[in-house]
Amino acid sequence: MSRRLARQVAFQTLFQIDLAKSDVETALRQRLEDAELDAENEEYVKTVVRGVIQQRPALDAQISAVSKGWQVHRLGYVDRSILRLAIYEIVFMDDIPVRVAVNEAVELAKEFGDEESPKFVNGLLGTVVRDGGFV
Numbered sequence: 562m563s564r565r566l567a568r569q570v571a572f573q574t575l576f577q578i579d580l581a582k583s584d585v586e587t588a589l590r591q592r593l594e595d596a597e598l599d600a601e602n603e604e605y606v607k608t609v610v611r612g613v614i615q616q617r618p619a620l621d622a623q624i625s626a627v628s629k630g631w632q633v634h635r636l637g638y639v640d641r642s643i644l645r646l647a648i649y650e651i652v653f654m655d656d657i658p659v660r661v662a663v664n665e666a667v668e669l670a671k672e673f674g675d676e677e678s679p680k681f682v683n684g685l686l687g688t689v690v691r692d693g694g695f696v
Contacts, residue, residue: 567602575642
């Protein structure tokens with residue numbers, strides 16, 4: 562199974578946690594039961610989801626710092642979840658090329674966001690990358 566599918570499962574898990582205020586481990590278990598992932602990609606999902614939740618205050622501060630007038634709580638659940646996932650990958654996962662993290666985030670935005678989501682996600686992540694990562 563592909564990393565793209567694993568990234569989609571991670572996004573959906575983060576979205577569920579944010580929207581429904583689900584427990585992290587319950588949401589992970591539910592999503593992973595429904596996905597057909599190999600062990601490596603299942604581990605990726607667990608690592609990323611737990612990492613995003615652990616680093617959420619810092620990730621949200623980063624999003625607020627570069628989103629020019631948009632507080633994180635005002636963003637839609639889809640865009641917010643995608644941005645948290647992508648910034649986590651960019652900052653904390655050295656084995657994932659920055660370009661891949663950005664491109665995959667834009668693809669998620671095309672599939673799950675509204676018509677403005679891909680441009681917004683790409684622009685914000687471009688700023689994060691250009692400014693050198695974390696605040």
